[in-house]
Amino acid sequence: MHIEHHTWWSNRLGQNMSVNVYGHAGKPVLVFPCQGGTHREYEDFGMVEAISGFIGAGRIKLFTVDSVDDQSWNNRRLHPAQRVARHKEYESYINEEVLPLIYYHHQAEEKLMVTGCSMGGYHAANYFFRRPDLSDIMISISGLFQLDYFIGDYMDDQIYFHTPLAYLPGLNDPWYIDQYRRSRIIVGVGQGEWEEPMAVDAVKLQKILDEKGVPAWIDLWGHDVNHDWPWWRRMMPYFLGTIF
Numbered sequence: 001m002h003i004e005h006h007t008w009w010s011n012r013l014g015q016n017m018s019v020n021v022y023g024h025a026g027k028p029v030l031v032f033p034c035q036g037g038t039h040r041e042y043e044d045f046g047m048v049e050a051i052s053g054f055i056g057a058g059r060i061k062l063f064t065v066d067s068v069d070d071q072s073w074n075n076r077r078l079h080p081a082q083r084v085a086r087h088k089e090y091e092s093y094i095n096e097e098v099l100p101l102i103y104y105h106h107q108a109e110e111k112l113m114v115t116g117c118s119m120g121g122y123h124a125a126n127y128f129f130r131r132p133d134l135s136d137i138m139i140s141i142s143g144l145f146q147l148d149y150f151i152g153d154y155m156d157d158q159i160y161f162h163t164p165l166a167y168l169p170g171l172n173d174p175w176y177i178d179q180y181r182r183s184r185i186i187v188g189v190g191q192g193e194w195e196e197p198m199a200v201d202a203v204k205l206q207k208i209l210d211e212k213g214v215p216a217w218i219d220l221w222g223h224d225v226n227h228d229w230p231w232w233r234r235m236m237p238y239f240l241g242t243i244f
Contacts, residue, residue, distance in 0.1 A: 001048075001055055006101060012093045013068065019098060021105065022048055023061035027137070028102045030094070031064040032116035032123035035074055039064045047117075050233040051240060059244045060113070063102050065094065069119055073150045080151040084158045094127070099134070113137035117232045119144075121198075125187075125205075129164050132179035139186045139239050142227050145201040165201060168208050177212055184243060185209070185216035188235045190225025198227070 004021040018039045033041040042048050042064045054060050072086040103109050112135040116124040121143020128138035145164040160166050171177075187205065189198045199220060206218040219239075225231045 001052060008097075010093050010097055012089050012096065017066050017093065017097075019066075019101060020064045021062065022064070023055040023058070025058035026055070026060040027113050028106055028110060029060045029062050029113040029115060030098070030102070030124075030127075030135070031062055032114070032120035032127075033064070033067045034117055035119035036067060036070045037120070038066050045229045046233055047229070047236060051237050054237070054240050054244060060240070061105065063098065063105075065098055067119070067123075073119075073147060076150075080154045080159060081156060083151065084156075084162060087162060088158070091127075095131075095134075111136040113139065115139040115141070115236070116143065117141045117229075118227065121187075125164055126162055128183070128185075129168060129176075129180075130161070132176060132183060136179075136183040137186075137243065138183065139188070139236070141188045141232050141235050142190065142195060142198050143187070143201075144198055145205050149197065165204055165208070168205075168212075172212075177214065180209075180212075180214045185214070186239050186242075187216065187218045188221065188239060189219070190221045190227065190231055191223045192226040194227035195225065 001022060002024045005018065007016055007018040010017045020039045020043065031042050042062065055062065068086060068090045072083045072090060075083055114124040114127050114135045121140035122145065124138055125140045125143055125145055128135050146166065147159065147163055151159065187202050189195055189202045191199050202218050202220065206216060209216045
């Protein structure tokens with residue numbers, strides 16, 4: 001398997017950030033890590049190996065990034081308004097620094113697949129729903145779609161637009177809805193230990209999308225399926241198998 005490592009100083013974030021690349025060809029896949037995770041997480045926890053068949057066959061090419069969750073949503077020393085400001089800087093880093101690397105690899109501005117587990121599942125969903133012009137496949141595994149766990153019931157205009165369960169109900173712009181309808185939306189979540197809030201959010205998301213006529217596959221796994229990597233390593237290749 002072809003693997004590359006890239007590290008550079010991000011002026012937008014004021015720190016070094018890294019990206020790993022896995023594969024030689026295929027659909028570009030932007031992988032967000034779990035809460036506080038790094039670009040190495042997908043490999044370290046066995047997910048790269050679990051989906052290596054798709055990578056080796058040239059179906060997908062992974063771009064795994066670092067998170068700044070501990071500086072943004074999970075930084076409980078900061079007011080929520082400061083946390084969302086840091087998250088917006090991270091989003092700018094993804095769009096202005098990581099995407100050019102992806103496009104360089106593909107020699108074209110091809111739409112992405114976005115994915116992640118746990119907090120990465122939140123990032124994947126939020127990124128997809130905010131920018132469907134940049135991605136057309138979303139696989140969110142065990143992700144939350146609101147931020148109550150981190151900021152309680154606080155809400156302002158900035159946080160609203162980074163909370164899918166808040167902004168999606170009132171979003172009726174045909175430009176967005178049409179692109180959602182032409183995309184693949186997959187949400188996988190268990191019903192075992194530590195999965196209840198994510199399962200609740202998944203059901204709420206399905207109701208919202210159903211009301212808008214947006215096809216989505218909300219896949220609730222069994223009550224033995226916990227919020228942990230052994231299950232995520234089963235989910236991801238299963239979902240990829242339905243796409244390719």
